Amino acid sequence: VPTGRGRVIAYVAAVTMSAVGLLAWAIPRVDPVLAAIACGAVLVSEAFASRFRDDVDVSLTNVVMLVAIMVGGPEVAIVAAVGSLPMFLVRVHHMRAIRVPFNVSQFAIAAAITGFVFVGLTNVLGAEFVGWTYLVAVGAASVVYSLANHALVAAAVSLSTSERFLAAFRSVGTSIALQAPYVGIAVLAVVIIETASPWALLFMAVPTLVARYGLLAFQKLDEAYDRLVRSFVKAIEIKDLYTRGHSERVAQLSVLVAEELGVPYEERRLTRYAALLHDVGKIGVPGCILNKPGPLTDDEFEEIKKHPTIGADILYDIDFLTPAIDIVRYHHERLDGRGYPYGISEEHLSEIVRIVTAVDAFDAMTSTRSYRRALPVEDAIAELRRCAGRQFDPRMVEALAAVVERVGWEPTIEFASEERLHGHTIPVGTFQERVASEARTDTAEVPR
Amino acid sequence: VTARSGAFVRATVAVLGVGLGLVWWTSAFGDDATLGLVELALFVLAAAITELLPMRQPGGRVVPTSIAVIGAAAVLGLTPSVVAGVAALGWLIAWLVSRPETLDVREVAMRAIGGWALAGVAAVGAELLPYRWVGDAPFGLVAAELQVGAAMAVSLAIVIGLPTLDALTRQEGRWRFVLRRIVESISVTWLVGVAVASTTVLGALVHPVLGEWTLPTMLIPLFAARVGLDRFASASKAYEQTIRAMSRLPEQLGTVAADHGVRVGEMARDVGLELGLDAATLADLERAAYLHELGRIKLEPDAPVTRREFATAGAAVIHETASLDRVARIVEAHGVPELQADDDVGLPARIVAACCEVDRYAPDLAVEGQRHEVTVRLVREIGDLEVVGALTRVLGWADES
Numbered sequence: 001v002p003t004g005r006g007r008v009i010a011y012v013a014a015v016t017m018s019a020v021g022l023l024a025w026a027i028p029r030v031d032p033v034l035a036a037i038a039c040g041a042v043l044v045s046e047a048f049a050s051r052f053r054d055d056v057d058v059s060l061t062n063v064v065m066l067v068a069i070m071v072g073g074p075e076v077a078i079v080a081a082v083g084s085l086p087m088f089l090v091r092v093h094h095m096r097a098i099r100v101p102f103n104v105s106q107f108a109i110a111a112a113i114t115g116f117v118f119v120g121l122t123n124v125l126g127a128e129f130v131g132w133t134y135l136v137a138v139g140a141a142s143v144v145y146s147l148a149n150h151a152l153v154a155a156a157v158s159l160s161t162s163e164r165f166l167a168a169f170r171s172v173g174t175s176i177a178l179q180a181p182y183v184g185i186a187v188l189a190v191v192i193i194e195t196a197s198p199w200a201l202l203f204m205a206v207p208t209l210v211a212r213y214g215l216l217a218f219q220k221l222d223e224a225y226d227r228l229v230r231s232f233v234k235a236i237e238i239k240d241l242y243t244r245g246h247s248e249r250v251a252q253l254s255v256l257v258a259e260e261l262g263v264p265y266e267e268r269r270l271t272r273y274a275a276l277l278h279d280v281g282k283i284g285v286p287g288c289i290l291n292k293p294g295p296l297t298d299d300e301f302e303e304i305k306k307h308p309t310i311g312a313d314i315l316y317d318i319d320f321l322t323p324a325i326d327i328v329r330y331h332h333e334r335l336d337g338r339g340y341p342y343g344i345s346e347e348h349l350s351e352i353v354r355i356v357t358a359v360d361a362f363d364a365m366t367s368t369r370s371y372r373r374a375l376p377v378e379d380a381i382a383e384l385r386r387c388a389g390r391q392f393d394p395r396m397v398e399a400l401a402a403v404v405e406r407v408g409w410e411p412t413i414e415f416a417s418e419e420r421l422h423g424h425t426i427p428v429g430t431f432q433e434r435v436a437s438e439a440r441t442d443t444a445e446v447p448r
Numbered sequence: 449v450t451a452r453s454g455a456f457v458r459a460t461v462a463v464l465g466v467g468l469g470l471v472w473w474t475s476a477f478g479d480d481a482t483l484g485l486v487e488l489a490l491f492v493l494a495a496a497i498t499e500l501l502p503m504r505q506p507g508g509r510v511v512p513t514s515i516a517v518i519g520a521a522a523v524l525g526l527t528p529s530v531v532a533g534v535a536a537l538g539w540l541i542a543w544l545v546s547r548p549e550t551l552d553v554r555e556v557a558m559r560a561i562g563g564w565a566l567a568g569v570a571a572v573g574a575e576l577l578p579y580r581w582v583g584d585a586p587f588g589l590v591a592a593e594l595q596v597g598a599a600m601a602v603s604l605a606i607v608i609g610l611p612t613l614d615a616l617t618r619q620e621g622r623w624r625f626v627l628r629r630i631v632e633s634i635s636v637t638w639l640v641g642v643a644v645a646s647t648t649v650l651g652a653l654v655h656p657v658l659g660e661w662t663l664p665t666m667l668i669p670l671f672a673a674r675v676g677l678d679r680f681a682s683a684s685k686a687y688e689q690t691i692r693a694m695s696r697l698p699e700q701l702g703t704v705a706a707d708h709g710v711r712v713g714e715m716a717r718d719v720g721l722e723l724g725l726d727a728a729t730l731a732d733l734e735r736a737a738y739l740h741e742l743g744r745i746k747l748e749p750d751a752p753v754t755r756r757e758f759a760t761a762g763a764a765v766i767h768e769t770a771s772l773d774r775v776a777r778i779v780e781a782h783g784v785p786e787l788q789a790d791d792d793v794g795l796p797a798r799i800v801a802a803c804c805e806v807d808r809y810a811p812d813l814a815v816e817g818q819r820h821e822v823t824v825r826l827v828r829e830i831g832d833l834e835v836v837g838a839l840t841r842v843l844g845w846a847d848e849s
Contacts, residue, residue, distance in 0.1 A: 130658060184668035191654045191665075196583035196592045200653055206646035207669035210639050214676025217506075221683040224771040228687065231768035232694050235745055283745060284700035314696050320686045 008160045012102045015152065019105030022112050023082070026075035035079040037198075038068045042083030042107075050215040058215070060208065062145055062179070065111050066138060066186035071193060074115020081107035102156060110148035117144045129194075130187065138187060142179040229276055236283050243279065243290075246363055249412065251275040253359045253400070256407065258352065260399040267323075271352045274324035278331050278356060281311025305340045308332055327356045334391040346393075354393040358384060358400050361392065366411040374411040377404055483526065487660055488534070491521055494663040495538025500546060503643070503674045506684035507727065508636030509614055514538055516644045516670055517663065518563050519602045520651030523595060528567035535563030566602055569609075573601025592653045599652060603645035611637045625724035632727045643673040688735075695738035697745050703753075704741050708807055713738040715803040715842065720796070722838040733796040736778035739766060740800050743779075755801075759783025798832045802839050805829065819845050 027035075041064040049059035061084070068077040084107055088100045118141035127133035185204070192200045230248065237244045254275040258268045282290060285307050289300045296304065312329040315321055330344065330353045337345035349357070365380040375383070381401045388394040403409075483491070498514040518535045526534070539559040543551065577597025615633035616626070634641075651666040658665060695709025716737035720730045743762030747753050763780035766772050774793065781787035781797035782804070788794040809822050823845065826836045 130661060135661075181668050181672060184665045185672075187661075188650070188654060188665045188668065191657050192650075195657050196581075196594075196653055200583070200592075200650075203646045203650040203653065204669050207643040207673040210643040210673035211669075211676035213639065214673065214678070214680040218676070218679040218683050221680065221687060224769070225683060225687050225690070227771060228690060228769045231765060231770075232690075232697070234768065235742075235765040236697065238746055280697075281700075283697050287748075310700060314693055314700070316693075318686060318689045318693050320682060320689075 005160075008156065009098070011156060011159050012098055012105075015109065016101045016105045019081070019108040022078050022108055026078040026112075029075040030072065030079050031076075034072050035076055038064065038072070038076050038080035039083030041067075042080045043086055046084050046087040048209075048212055050212045051219050060182075060185070061107070062142065062182045063186045063189065065107075065114065065145060066142055066182065067189045067193070069111070069115045069118050069141065070138065070186065070190045074112055074119065077111035077115050078108050081105075081111055106149060106152040109152060110145050113148045114141045114145040117141055130191065135183070135187065139179070139183050142183045142186070146179055229273060233276055233280070236280060243282075243367070243369075245412065246367060247276050247279055249363050249367075250278060250356065250359050253363065253403065253409070254352075254356050256403045257355050257359060257396065257399045260403050261351070261355070261395070263351065263355075267352060270321065270324040271327065271355065274321055274327035274352075275356050275359070277315060277321075278311065278328050278360065279307065280314055280328065281307035281309065283314075284310040305332075309341055324352060326350060326353050331356050331360050333357070335393060336390045339391070349393075354396045355399075358392045358396040362400060362404075363412070366409075368412070377409055377411060380411075483524070488530070490660060490663050491517060491534050492537045492541065494667065495534055496541035496545070498667065499539055499542035501671070501674060503640045503670075503677055504681050505636055505639050505677055506681045507731070508640065509611075509633075511610070511637060511640045511644065513644060513667075513670060513674065514542075514559075515562075515566075515606055515610070516647040516651070516667065518566055519606060519645070519648030520655075520662075520666065522563075522566040522570040523598045523602050523648060523652040524655060525570075525595065525598070526567065528564045528571075531567040532560040532564040536560040566605060569601045569605045570595070570598035573597035573599070576601075592656055594649070594653055599649045602648055606645040606648065607638055607641035608634060611641065628724060628726065636727070640673075640677065643670055691735050691738050694742065698741040698743075701744055703744055705807075708804075709738045709741060711807050712740065712800065712803045715807065715839075716796075716799050718842045719799050719803065719835065719838045722842055723795070723799075723834065725796070729796060732772075732774045732778060733799060735772065735775045736782070736796060737800045737803060739775065740779050740782055740804060742766065755783040757783075795832075795835070798830050798835045799839075802826055802830045802832075802835050806839065806843070819843075 042061055045060040045064050049061075051058075064080060065077045068080045081104055085100070085104050088103050118137055121127070121137040121140055122134065125133040125137060127137050185208070188204055189201060192198075192204060233247045234244075237247065251272050255268050255272045258271050263271070285303050289296065289303050292300065308329050308331060312325055315325060315328055326349075330339075330342070330349055333339035333342060333344050333349060333353070334357075335346040335349065335354075337343050362380050362384060365375045365383060366377055368374045381397075381404065384392055384397045384400070385394075388397045494517045495514045498517055499512055502510045502512050504510045514535070517538070518531060521531050521534055536556050536559050539556055574595050574597045577600065579596045581592070581594040581596050583592045611633040612630050614637075615630040618629075618633075647666055647670040650669075651662055654666060655662045692710060692713070695713065696707075698704045699706055699708065713734050717730060717734045720733045725733065739762060741758060741762065742765055743758035743760065744753065746761040746765065747758060759780050759782055763776040766776035766779055777787070777790070777793045778796045778800060781790065781793045782800040788797050805826060806822060809818070823836065823840060826839070827833065830836060
């Protein structure tokens with residue numbers, strides 16, 4: 001039985017050999033000029049691929065393949081796949097060399113399957129350009145291309161990792177949803193090529209390039225936004241010597257837990273920013289309270305309780321954060337309604353609020369604070385489990401436990417240098433000891 | 449004066465549109481280009497759908513994508529009254545779907561006049577450049593016939609005419625820098641304009657073959673452009689709103705009055721406009737004005753702090769964002785007069801400092817005598833008569849002086 005690596009190599013070799021066979025069949029049958037144009041179009045579309053979101057790239061290669069099939073048949077589309085080779089060679093330093101022949105070959109095989117399905121369907125339906133049966137055939141071909149492409153990649157992923165084939169195949173849904181515009185663009189392109197001139201494709205290319213410009217600009221601005229928020233959070237955390245990096249860690253861990261629970265992409269993105277900013281209201285709490293060694297007085301704790309409301313007020317005008325502003329407002333609330341500042345109960349706490357609440361407490365326990373040293377990860381998880389059902393959502397606690405085990409999360413101990421503590425020493429004592437020493441049982445479980 | 453000038457421009461456009469429409473009415477163009485009732489209904493439907501999906505380039509105005517549908521109708525040779533009807537009906541259907549509280553009759557009228565004007569522009573283009581582009585049809589398809597002059601004229605009207613008109617109606621009495629504002633208006637809408645104009649020509653090009661399928665297919669690339677620009681615009685909006693939100697951080701320390709940053713930001717923008725600053729400098733000026741007190745969050749709130757100290761501390765925070773370098777330099781220079789010699793940041797820094805000073809004395813400004821005193825103080829401390837003059841004009845004190 002071949003090993004994991006052996007199976008991958010055997011699979012890639014089989015895919016590559018199949019593609020070589022298809023090319024040997026197609027090359028003698030194509031018009032060289034048409035094939036060269038199709039290769040060039042694939043090269044350009046791959047070079048101009050852009051990121052729609054973190055987990056979805058968009059390129060017009062699907063459209064080029066469909067147009068090649070409609071204009072010149074499956075053989076032109078098979079040869080067009082070779083056009084992607086230079087782009088994969090350019091990117092070879094970002095990937096393993098074995099991916100180059102695989103990627104080019106899977107394009108050729110997907111194009112062949114799609115082409116034969118399209119030809120078969122147009123014959124069966126007696127489809128004429130441009131009737132509705134023809135559009136049905138193009139639509140079906142587009143879906144087949146996407147399925148074939150994803151199946152070939154998913155098989156490679158499941159052979160090279162422990163991920164199951166169907167799990168690796170899951171992103172196909174998003175891809176099929178994108179096929180409708182591809183079909184429209186492909187039909188439009190064929191009409192232009194057949195009735196006007198290939199130069200008239202420029203009229204179609206302009207909006208497409210504008211789309212690409214928008215996506216690239218978005219990507220760049222999104223990165224700038226990330227830096228902007230992080231630098232502000234960093235500036236705010238200067239005030240609290242002990243929580244430096246806390247927001248960053250809560251954001252990072254919250255997104256991982258959200259992924260573990262299958263939270264959709266857009267919500268995960270919002271969760272990240274809201275978690276990053278969840279303690280922004282601490283700017284309104286005097287530094288002497290935040291950095292106080294030992295227990296707080298009731299008045300001091302009342303001041304601390306204000307920070308979720310202050311934070312939500314500061315962020316109120318940021319429209320895109322509106323769906324996640326509750327993370328900031330309610331991240332110290334409890335399922336049993338005994339949290340602060342509002343004392344609301346579980347029906348008002350959304351899934352993402354519950355995630356951040358659990359992660360915030362976990363990071364607070366596994367970090368050194370002014371009143372105690374960091375707890376080991378296992379102890380913190382045990383504490384969360386003890387409070388699950390009353391303070392934290394058990395589902396979030398278990399997802400968090402799974403994530404910290406998977407990523408090997410370590411407690412944060414050395415983040416505030418001794419010289420910046422202004423002569424204060426971190427009191428010896430664990431979180432449990434602090435809980436035991438405080439009579440305030442209602443709020444003792446809530447790390448500040 | 450402002451409302452009058454806006455109304456004057458609108459009236460001029462209306463007259464021009466009607467005039468151009470009349471030119472076409474009497475010309476031969478368009479006689480053989482009428483559409484069937486079903487297709488006409490599809491045009492109205494497409495105009496309605498696209499009305500609901502406008503496009504915006506960050507920093508620019510919202511552009512209705514329905515212009516692509518109206519433009520295609522104009523290039524295809526529909527009569528001005530029909531194009532005006534399509535535009536107005538499309539808007540009304542969109543209004544019924546989105547159900548705003550009140551019906552804005554001016555908007556309906558503007559759509560109708562706009563449709564009429566585009567059809568008129570197409571007619572004039574066809575008269576001036578009376579060529580038809582006939583493509584080859586190797587597979588027995590109907591050859592595309594395109595009125596070259598009409599297509600070019602409509603494209604120019606969309607890419608240059610509309611943003612120019614927009615800039616003229618938004619001058620608010622500031623006619624000194626009108627040319628700059630027109631150029632800026634074009635520069636922040638040209639991408640959308642070119643995408644819309646290309647779609648217009650594309651629609652006319654494929655119509656002989658696709659017929660009723662023209663609208664659903666021609667709009668797909670435009671909607672793809674909308675998705676891309678929409679993501680860009682939403683990120684841009686979030687970025688600016690976050691800067692504005694962060695201007696509230698120092699207020700939480702109790703050392704800065706509520707909404708001081710926002711007020712200074714808005715005032716600085718008006719002064720920048722008054723002084724004719726370019727769009728990029730205006731944007732950085734506004735951001736710097738919002739964030740000019742940010743440095744206080746790094747300093748002890750109870751200790752006395754000089755402007756120089758919090759300006760330097762604020763610049764250090766802003767520098768860390770790695771994308772607001774100029775904003776950081778303006779913030780620093782507003783508290784460190786030696787740095788104002790740098791032409792790139794000197795003027796914006798003085799504007800921020802002046803606006804901040806005025807807002808600090810806001811409670812006293814209701815008294816005319818106090819306003820004179822503040823003006824004198826500004827002249828002495830800011831030392832830039834141009835900035836102080838612009839600020840007094842923005843605040844409406846210039847007449848008193």
